[in-house]
Amino acid sequence: MDKSAARTAAFARRKTAHNPHIAAAGYLSEVLAGFRGVPLAGYMAMRTEIDPTPAMEEAAAHGPVGVPVIIGAGQPLQFRLWEPDCAMIEGAFGAMIPEAGDWMIPQILIVPLVAFDRRGGRLGYGGGFYDRTLEALRAAQPTMAIGFAYGAQEDEGLPLEPTDQPLDLIVTETGVITP
Numbered sequence: 001m002d003k004s005a006a007r008t009a010a011f012a013r014r015k016t017a018h019n020p021h022i023a024a025a026g027y028l029s030e031v032l033a034g035f036r037g038v039p040l041a042g043y044m045a046m047r048t049e050i051d052p053t054p055a056m057e058e059a060a061a062h063g064p065v066g067v068p069v070i071i072g073a074g075q076p077l078q079f080r081l082w083e084p085d086c087a088m089i090e091g092a093f094g095a096m097i098p099e100a101g102d103w104m105i106p107q108i109l110i111v112p113l114v115a116f117d118r119r120g121g122r123l124g125y126g127g128g129f130y131d132r133t134l135e136a137l138r139a140a141q142p143t144m145a146i147g148f149a150y151g152a153q154e155d156e157g158l159p160l161e162p163t164d165q166p167l168d169l170i171v172t173e174t175g176v177i178t179p
Contacts, residue, residue, distance in 0.1 A: 042066075042110040145169075
């Protein structure tokens, strides 16, 4: 299966699993509690993405939390400091980003995805932003990538490439998977 077909199937599974009325970030909060104060970056959920905001709000009480900002095509992501209730504006691809604030370098990334496998494989949206970003961050310092997804997004047949950066942990609404 090619990446395009894998994405189409994964989007359908995610849409079916998506429920904005359930508290899906409980296990993510538990994982992050073990890293209090470590600079981390989450993301602002779009469409049917699982929402990490409750865990990010808890983490922000203990240390710096950022969100990704797309600087340009082919560039790694940059991260702007985020706090609950900070002023947000629409960034590239419709993702909400802080209107102002300092830049930060995370040591933990909560990574959105389209599909994952239990070996730490991740299928993203196809722009390569997280792969480039993780490669650059990991070249400079140890950086943990936590994939956050619905369990229904698991796919053991992912079409992975050598440039795909692996996830260190996968957290779903039902538990934690260690590759």
